[in-house]
Amino acid sequence: MKHECRDIEGRLVDLVFDEVDGAQRAWLLAEVEGCAGCRENYRAMAEAIRVFDRAAEAAAPAESYWAGHETRLRARLDEAARPGVWARLAGWLTWRPTLGVSLSAAALLLGALALGWWASYRRTESAGDAPVVVRTTLTPTPEPPVGSGLGGQSKEPKPGASQAPRRKRVPPTPRPAAPAAEPMTAPIMARAEVPFFGPETVRHLEKAQRLLRSFRNARPLVGEPGYDLAYEKKQSRELVYQNMLLRRDAEAKGNLPAEELLGSLEPLLLDIANLGDRPAPDEIGAIRERLQNKEIIARLQVYAAPPALVSYREN
Amino acid sequence: MTSEGDLIRRAQAGDRDAFCLLARGYERRVLTLALYYCRDPHDAEDLSQEVWLKAFRALGTFRGESSFYTWLRQITVNSFLNYRRGAAMTPGRDKRAIIMGELVEVEELGLLPAGPAAQPEEALHQKMLVARVLEALDELTPQQRLIFLLKHREGMTYDEISAAVGTSAGTIKKALFRAVAKLREHLGVAKADSHEARVSGH
Numbered sequence: 001m002k003h004e005c006r007d008i009e010g011r012l013v014d015l016v017f018d019e020v021d022g023a024q025r026a027w028l029l030a031e032v033e034g035c036a037g038c039r040e041n042y043r044a045m046a047e048a049i050r051v052f053d054r055a056a057e058a059a060a061p062a063e064s065y066w067a068g069h070e071t072r073l074r075a076r077l078d079e080a081a082r083p084g085v086w087a088r089l090a091g092w093l094t095w096r097p098t099l100g101v102s103l104s105a106a107a108l109l110l111g112a113l114a115l116g117w118w119a120s121y122r123r124t125e126s127a128g129d130a131p132v133v134v135r136t137t138l139t140p141t142p143e144p145p146v147g148s149g150l151g152g153q154s155k156e157p158k159p160g161a162s163q164a165p166r167r168k169r170v171p172p173t174p175r176p177a178a179p180a181a182e183p184m185t186a187p188i189m190a191r192a193e194v195p196f197f198g199p200e201t202v203r204h205l206e207k208a209q210r211l212l213r214s215f216r217n218a219r220p221l222v223g224e225p226g227y228d229l230a231y232e233k234k235q236s237r238e239l240v241y242q243n244m245l246l247r248r249d250a251e252a253k254g255n256l257p258a259e260e261l262l263g264s265l266e267p268l269l270l271d272i273a274n275l276g277d278r279p280a281p282d283e284i285g286a287i288r289e290r291l292q293n294k295e296i297i298a299r300l301q302v303y304a305a306p307p308a309l310v311s312y313r314e315n
Numbered sequence: 316m317t318s319e320g321d322l323i324r325r326a327q328a329g330d331r332d333a334f335c336l337l338a339r340g341y342e343r344r345v346l347t348l349a350l351y352y353c354r355d356p357h358d359a360e361d362l363s364q365e366v367w368l369k370a371f372r373a374l375g376t377f378r379g380e381s382s383f384y385t386w387l388r389q390i391t392v393n394s395f396l397n398y399r400r401g402a403a404m405t406p407g408r409d410k411r412a413i414i415m416g417e418l419v420e421v422e423e424l425g426l427l428p429a430g431p432a433a434q435p436e437e438a439l440h441q442k443m444l445v446a447r448v449l450e451a452l453d454e455l456t457p458q459q460r461l462i463f464l465l466k467h468r469e470g471m472t473y474d475e476i477s478a479a480v481g482t483s484a485g486t487i488k489k490a491l492f493r494a495v496a497k498l499r500e501h502l503g504v505a506k507a508d509s510h511e512a513r514v515s516g517h
Binding site for chain 2: 010013014016017019044045047048049051052054055056058059060061066069070072073074076077078080081
């Protein structure tokens with residue numbers, strides 16, 4: 001069999017570290033002896049190990065070191081064997097059962113107080129989560145029916161119903177653990193310092209503002225009776241549905257300012273959406289008068305400030 | 316004289332004196348391993364004590380199915396491997412070069428016999444030798460270093476190392492070859508370049 005230095009070199013480690021014996025070892029040694037290069041390589045490896053052993057002997061700790069080593073080990077064992085704070089406390093209380101019971105009762109009381117405070121805090125935070133909220137909206141003008149463009153929100157006109165305060169029963173928003181009765185003043189005060197409208201509401205208010213301005217500035221047709229408000233009506237139909245959703249959301253969350261503003265806006269949007277093809281000037285005039293009286297456009301302008309200027313909070 | 320078995324039983328019952336007596340029989344082996352593994356006397360001291368602490372805590376699980384030292388050595392290997400992982404979290408720690416100045420600390424700890432019996436020249440030579448060995452080990456990965464120490468210092472077989480460290484026999488051979496190569500390089504023992512050139516020329 002031909003001698004291959006590369007193969008032998010790979011097995012020199014086995015030889016140096018006594019991992020081969022018997023016939024294998026004898027064969028390997030014979031191969032190494034027969035090649036000057038492999039012999040030199042083997043000798044160098046063995047010499048390196050021998051020098052390492054010399055260094056290991058030289059770095060052996062002096063006898064004086066070991067006394068300190070044992071002392072330090074004992075200290076660590078003592079430290080490890082020492083019971084922890086809780087174990088010591090438990091052991092101490094074992095011998096003082098009365099005190100233990102008193103402390104346990106005190107801990108339970110504190111826990112109950114903390115739980116009560118937390119529940120109160122949660123109630124305050126989610127004040128708008130009442131399952132049923134009754135809202136009253138005064139609508140001085142009749143609300144004509146809205147067509148199919150309102151996404152299935154069409155209403156039949158009820159004679160005389162427009163003069164009476166309209167009471168709506170809003171279905172509860174499914175929110176878990178909502179308290180039945182909600183103190184409304186606390187959240188209002190708490191939220192008085194922060195903006196009340198989220199980005200979606202602000203965008204909606206901007207659109208409504210543009211629509212109402214357009215409606216307010218509309219001019220009668222030249223040479224024809226009435227106004228051409230097809231665009232405003234279409235816009236109003238789109239906005240009224242969004243307005244309902246946002247208002248209900250504001251109601252559910254107890255955001256009274258948003259609810260109030262959207263509630264004021266809704267009848268106007270409905271009125272505009274339900275105008276005839278060529279509305280008469282007196283119909284337009286009545287809506288414009290309400291617009292002015294309620295200062296809706298000014299309020300919308302305030303609340304529909306650019307989102308970059310204020311930090312918004314979701315309704 | 317108290318036998319090792321008695322000491323183990325007493326230590327298992329919580330006798331710390333018995334445990335310290337037990338430790339006295341093996342503490343030099345553990346510390347020497349730790350010293351070459353860490354290449355830092357302070358870390359070696361910490362690591363070896365950690366080994367003993369773990370052994371003390373786990374002594375209740377020792378059933379005498381192997382020798383006490385075999386059982387202790389597995390704890391040592393595990394502690395070393397965990398130390399390696401912990402050290403790897405500190406950037407640069409494991410790459411710290413051993414310089415001559417650090418040998419002063421070695422001396423302070425008593426890890427170098429610098430007594431009056433040693434000639435100044437001889438002592439200096441030994442220091443340089445140790446420094447070179449530590450430099451050579453520093454260029455190995457922690458696992459390669461551990462494998463080399465287990466093989467050469469502990470005399471474990473490839474199979475035993477493989478089981479203890481959880482690696483293949485091929486990796487073990489590679490680690491040993493690299494360890495010897497680094498020792499040769501740093502100790503200036505017969506450079507292998509010429510032979511390697513010849514090997515490549517075959």
